[in-house]
Amino acid sequence: MKQLINSSGNIRQHLLAGLTYTYNDKLNWHAQTGIVTKKIIPNDKVVLISGGGCGHEPAHVGYIGENMLDCAVMGTIFEPPASSEILQAIEKTYNGHGTLLIIKNFEKDLARFLEAERLAKAKGMLISHVVVDDDCSIESGTFKKRRRGVAGTIFVHKILGAAASEGKTLDELQLLGENLIPMIKTLGVAFSPASPIGVIPQQYELAEDEMYFGIGIHGEPGYRIETMQSSERIAIELVNKLKQQYDRNELEKAAILVNGLGGIPLLELGIFMNDVQQLLDIEDIGISYKRMGNFLTAYNTDGLSLTLLAIQDEKWLDYLNIPTDAFGWK
Amino acid sequence: MKQLINSSGNIRQHLLAGLTYTYNDKLNWHAQTGIVTKKIIPNDKVVLISGGGCGHEPAHVGYIGENMLDCAVMGTIFEPPASSEILQAIEKTYNGHGTLLIIKNFEKDLARFLEAERLAKAKGMLISHVVVDDDCSIESGTFKKRRRGVAGTIFVHKILGAAASEGKTLDELQLLGENLIPMIKTLGVAFSPASPIGVIPQQYELAEDEMYFGIGIHGEPGYRIETMQSSERIAIELVNKLKQQYDRNELEKAAILVNGLGGIPLLELGIFMNDVQQLLDIEDIGISYKRMGNFLTAYNTDGLSLTLLAIQDEKWLDYLNIPTDAFGWK
Numbered sequence: 311m312k313q314l315i316n317s318s319g320n321i322r323q324h325l326l327a328g329l330t331y332t333y334n335d336k337l338n339w340h341a342q343t344g345i346v347t348k349k350i351i352p353n354d355k356v357v358l359i360s361g362g363g364c365g366h367e368p369a370h371v372g373y374i375g376e377n378m379l380d381c382a383v384m385g386t387i388f389e390p391p392a393s394s395e396i397l398q399a400i401e402k403t404y405n406g407h408g409t410l411l412i413i414k415n416f417e418k419d420l421a422r423f424l425e426a427e428r429l430a431k432a433k434g435m436l437i438s439h440v441v442v443d444d445d446c447s448i449e450s451g452t453f454k455k456r457r458r459g460v461a462g463t464i465f466v467h468k469i470l471g472a473a474a475s476e477g478k479t480l481d482e483l484q485l486l487g488e489n490l491i492p493m494i495k496t497l498g499v500a501f502s503p504a505s506p507i508g509v510i511p512q513q514y515e516l517a518e519d520e521m522y523f524g525i526g527i528h529g530e531p532g533y534r535i536e537t538m539q540s541s542e543r544i545a546i547e548l549v550n551k552l553k554q555q556y557d558r559n560e561l562e563k564a565a566i567l568v569n570g571l572g573g574i575p576l577l578e579l580g581i582f583m584n585d586v587q588q589l590l591d592i593e594d595i596g597i598s599y600k601r602m603g604n605f606l607t608a609y610n611t612d613g614l615s616l617t618l619l620a621i622q623d624e625k626w627l628d629y630l631n632i633p634t635d636a637f638g639w640k
Numbered sequence: 641m642k643q644l645i646n647s648s649g650n651i652r653q654h655l656l657a658g659l660t661y662t663y664n665d666k667l668n669w670h671a672q673t674g675i676v677t678k679k680i681i682p683n684d685k686v687v688l689i690s691g692g693g694c695g696h697e698p699a700h701v702g703y704i705g706e707n708m709l710d711c712a713v714m715g716t717i718f719e720p721p722a723s724s725e726i727l728q729a730i731e732k733t734y735n736g737h738g739t740l741l742i743i744k745n746f747e748k749d750l751a752r753f754l755e756a757e758r759l760a761k762a763k764g765m766l767i768s769h770v771v772v773d774d775d776c777s778i779e780s781g782t783f784k785k786r787r788r789g790v791a792g793t794i795f796v797h798k799i800l801g802a803a804a805s806e807g808k809t810l811d812e813l814q815l816l817g818e819n820l821i822p823m824i825k826t827l828g829v830a831f832s833p834a835s836p837i838g839v840i841p842q843q844y845e846l847a848e849d850e851m852y853f854g855i856g857i858h859g860e861p862g863y864r865i866e867t868m869q870s871s872e873r874i875a876i877e878l879v880n881k882l883k884q885q886y887d888r889n890e891l892e893k894a895a896i897l898v899n900g901l902g903g904i905p906l907l908e909l910g911i912f913m914n915d916v917q918q919l920l921d922i923e924d925i926g927i928s929y930k931r932m933g934n935f936l937t938a939y940n941t942d943g944l945s946l947t948l949l950a951i952q953d954e955k956w957l958d959y960l961n962i963p964t965d966a967f968g969w970k
Contacts, residue, residue: 312831312851312942314908316870316915324871325907328914332898332932367906387907501642521642540646541654568662572905575939576697577655577717578644584658585646602662604934609905612642640970 313505313610322364322386329371333637337374344384344391345399346371351380353405356474356483360412360467361396362419363388365504365609366527367572372638373464377629378471379412379636387609388528390419396426400437408436408480412466412487414459415443416528438480440487442466444494444617446555447524450533458526461569461606462494462617465630468639472629493622495555497524497548498608498615501538502573504529505610523547527571527608541578545585548616553593560620564590565599565630567617572607574614579603582614599630603640643835643940652694652716659701663967667704674714674721675729676701681710683735686804686813690742690797691726692749693718695834695939696857697902702968703794707959708801709742709966717939718858720749726756730767738766738810742796742817744789745773746858768810770817772796774826774947776885777854780863790857791899791936792824792947795960798969802959823952825885827854827878828938828945831868832903834859835940853877857901857938871908875915878946883923890950894920895929895960897947902937904944909933912944929960933970 316324322344330339330346338347344361351357360370361383370382383399385391400409409430413423423439430437444462448455469490470483478486500522503512514531516522521539524532539547553561568583570576583602590597598621606615621627646654652674660669660676668677674691681687690700691713700712713729715721730739739760743753753769760767774792778785799820800813808816830852833842844861846852851869854862869877883891898913900906913932920927928951936945951957 312849312868314831314871314874314904314944315911316872321907321911324911324914326910328910328912328917328932331917332910332913332930365905365907367910501644519642538642541644542646544644573903573942574644575695575902575937576934577651577695577939580656580658580662580697581645581651581654582658583662584654587658587661600662602658604906607905609907612903614644637970640967 322384325364326371326384336635337371340402343398344395345381345402346374346384347381347403348374351403351405354407355477356407356480357381357403357405357409358412358471358474359383359399359403359409362390362414366606368604368638369464369606373467373636375634375636377475377632377634378467378639390422393422393425393429396423397429400426400430400435404435408438410470410480410483411437411439412463412470413439413441414463415441415457416459436480438484440466440484440491442491444491444496445526446495446497446552448533460496460498460527461567461615462496462619464605465494465565465567465617465619466491468634469626469629472632489622490626493560493620494617495552496615496617497551498571498613499523499544499548500525500532500571500611500613502612504608525613527606529608541582542585545582545589549586549589552616552618556620560622561595563596563598563621565619565621566597567605568602569606569615569617570604571611571613571615572604573610573612579614586616598627605638652714655694656714666965667701670732673728674725675711675732676704676714677711677733678704681733681735684737685807686737686810687711687733687735687739688742688801688804689713689729689733689739692720692744696936698934698968699794699936703797703966705964705966707805707962707964708797708969720752723752723755723759726753727759730756730760730765734765738768740800740810740813741767741769742793742800743769743771744793745771745787746789766810768814770796770814770821772821774821774824775856776825776827776882778863788856790826790828791897791945792826792949794935795824795895795897795947795949796821798964799956799959802962819952820956823890823950824947825882826945826947827881828901828943829853829874829878830855830862830901830941830943832942834938855943857936859938871912872915875912875919879916879919882946882948886950890952891925893926893928893951895949895951896927897935898932899936899945899947900934901941901943901945902934903940903942909944916946928957935968
């Protein structure tokens with residue numbers, strides 16, 4: 311795929327300028343940084359911050375809004391922001407009710423967000439974090455689970471965001487996150503490798519008729535390359551693998567997310583959603599909530615992911631259903 | 641790009657099943673047909689119907705909702721529905737207040753929608769239409785304007801939709817449409833040709849480093865192939881060409897739409913929006929309304945279009961700003 315950019319060094323600047331211009335009624339960009347916040351930082355609730363590299367739009371800037379995030383800290387493409395910038399974001403939004411960091415489980419993301427948390431704590435701030443690790447792909451050699459943080463992260467943004475607006479304390483939110491996250495499982499499939507702009511070398515090749523199960527959101531490899539399958543066959547593979555991650559009694563009621571990786575037409579997501587629905591119907595898994603679209607993308611990747619959230623508490627559904635004005639949540 | 645489908649003959653079925661499953665709180669699909677309506681057809685206002693081929697998702701099913709369409713009639717990929725099916729849709733939704741068809745200016749679309757209108761009139765129904773022809777690309781040989789109906793169509797859906805909800809009569813809506821449509825101008829650019837599934841042969845080739853200005857939404861050719869340009873250069877070309885379509889006094893206040901053709905990352909639309917904004921600022925064109933995202937796509941095409949709407953009446957802005965629950969309008 312071709313890349314529509316200006317000069318690569320300024321991608322983050324250009325992107326955040328464009329996003330915050332488009333949504334300038336809601337968002338406030340701290341120019342020259344990767345920090346975007348709500349227009350008005352709430353002073354009566356725990357502050358929720360997430361972030362990571364660019365290249366996953368609308369994540370995470372698109373999840374700033376009522377009942378979701380208060381702030382997103384963005385790095386350059388596929389590269390999380392520096393600890394110092396995360397610390398700045400924590401300080402800019404601190405309101406005395408505590409701050410919760412929602413971190414995707416990648417080595418660099420963890421290191422930088424946790425360092426910023428450490429620094430904030432040393433300054434006496436009330437702060438905590440949760441780590442999202444919903445990807446249940448496995449390494450093809452070792453069969454080790456990868457546990458990357460991928461599309462399921464947006465369920466965490468929404469549920470914890472709504473709970474924070476309801477007035478839950480930092481400890482309560484962390485506990486809610488720790489109960490919620492193990493119930494979220496995601497698997498992705500790519501029809502083309504990601505081609506980030508001069509940041510990470512392309513990590514795998516796919517032939518014209520090949521696809522890759524279990525890929526990550528930064529062009530990381532998956533667990534099996536196959537010749538291109540029908541939507542139905544891909545749905546069978548993903549639903550089966552995801553189902554196996556749960557005890558049967560956990561999965562009576564589920565929320566699902568059919569997430570485009572950014573380069574896939576909505577037409578194909580619609581066809582895939584139809585196949586997923588039929589499979590879950592056969593399994594007697596009740597779908598209480600569903601979303602479809604580009605929610606957490608992987609720059610220049612043609613592909614999709616499927617996320618299941620096994621609902622253990624009706625309250626989770628209420629939190630999903632509460633409206634938000636975050637532009638990425640549609 | 642690869643195509644994620646099942647068997648090509650059933651694409652429309654699979655797609656509409658998936659879309660209407662996902663939004664089953666709002667939409668009602670008349671199974672086996674291409675007709676999707678609001679869950680409850682309003683009985684106190686003019687009915688708005690649009691449609692065309694599939695492959696432009698979220699158009700047009702995504703624009704069914706409060707203050708937008710009441711019904712969409714969809715054909716197969718890049719092929720409008722049959723007149724008989726459009727007539728069925730008119731009959732199913734008819735409430736005595738009249739029906740307005742919003743038609744994109746393509747030969748087949750016109751022929752079939754107008755034939756359905758003729759048949760409905762013969763049955764004594766109150767019905768009328770508007771034709772959207774916002775594309776201002778020109779044929780490269782003849783310099784003839786193409787006047788296809790493209791992304792600007794969704795501004796028509798929204799403005800006429802909100803006006804219909806306000807209680808305007810069929811005649812008033814048609815007049816509003818006829819005033820509005822000449823003020824909407826769109827130009828598109830492709831970085832890859834559309835590759836529809838066995839429907840229309842690929843109409844042009846692009847080399848790895850080439851792009852095409854002025855393309856259509858069904859893989860139609862444009863007016864100039866060039867080597868890939870920066871976002872800023874593309875913004876200059878599109879803004880200049882669009883501006884020339886207006887008298888200067890018409891373009892003091894504008895609404896803009898940065899529309900992805902479906903295969904382009906939101907990151908790139910954000911960068912492009914930033915460039916467009918800067919150019920319009922320099923020109924002293926006030927942007928009173930803006931949207932960015934995949935609104936009217938061209939199946940499997942990497943590219944974008946820019947639409948300007950020169951606001952001649954503050955009421956148009958009010959209609960744009962009235963909320964809707966249509967899932968494609970975000």
